[in-house]
Amino acid sequence: MEVVYEGKTKIVLKSNDEWFLEFKDSVTGDDSGNIDSGGNRVVDELEGKAEATAKTATHFFQMVNEEDVSTHFVELSSPTRIQIIPTERIPLEVIYRKSAYGSFLSRYGDYVDPMEELNLIEFNLKDDELGDPLLTEESVIRLKIASTEDIQQMKRITREVANLIQSDLGEHGLDLIDMKLEFGRSDGGLRVVDEISGDTMRVRDLETGQMLNQIELAERLELT
Structure with a gap:
């Protein structure tokens, strides 16, 4: 599995022609260290957050896909990873x-x-x-x-x-x-x-x- 890019809260992976997002336990926050999804810096880790994020992303992507909104989501491929369409x-x-x-x-x-x-x-x-x-x-x-x-x-x-x-x-x-x-x-x-x-x-x-x-x-x- 090739690491294409690693960000603050997830990693983009590639295996042959398949692409994935691997979520991390890291969380962002403000300059004071308070956890805030709108923050631009990693301030902490929450155990289990990667799995929770993968499930939430799957839930919302499936919901909007059902309303004919095009997304890059394919499926939940592991507890902390989703498969995506490259764009x-x-x-x-x-x-x-x-x-x-x-x-x-x-x-x-x-x-x-x-x-x-x-x-x-x-x-x-x-x-x-x-x-x-x-x-x-x-x-x-x-x-x-x-x-x-x-x-x-x-x-x-x-x-x-x-x-x-x-x-x-x-x-x-x-x-x-x-x-x-x-x-x-x-x-x-x-x-x-x-x-x-x-x-x-x-x-x-x-x-x-x-x-x-x-x-x-x-x-x-x-x-x-």
Whole structure:
């Protein structure tokens, strides 16, 4: 098994013509060391988190695939690994913000209340060395990262996926705060790639307001 790329929370693997994502127990967080899926640095490890993430990603990918949303997901191939379809990655993070929290609140806290309903989409350049900077839609087009048509399609798909996830979470007494999607090109179209899991979204308990970590999310979704 060839290691193609190792990131903060997962490893891209290749075996002959088959590609996989292997999830890790590492978790990201803020500069103070607090665990936060929106963080850009590894702050700790949670035993069992890799398996919980693989199950959650499988759950959400299967759910959106059933609604005819194209993804790179093939199957859960081991307790901590999913098989994927290779794509040409688009270097963007498409952020859906249901509520004001995290970096959005840090940037615009004078203009918005904490947890205020937003229902908006932002684009970040996927570049850790640059700190994943915010991009306008015009910048995305000018930098030839994606076309106007691509942008509109990514926004439509992101909202569709967010609505599906929010509906599913709501059935378990949970609320989506924000989430990140990534996209790739394959067979002339766009696919949702990377992962859809507790590593790429913030979720809170509707009753207590508590933010859930990756293992707690899998437990509440009755996946473990």
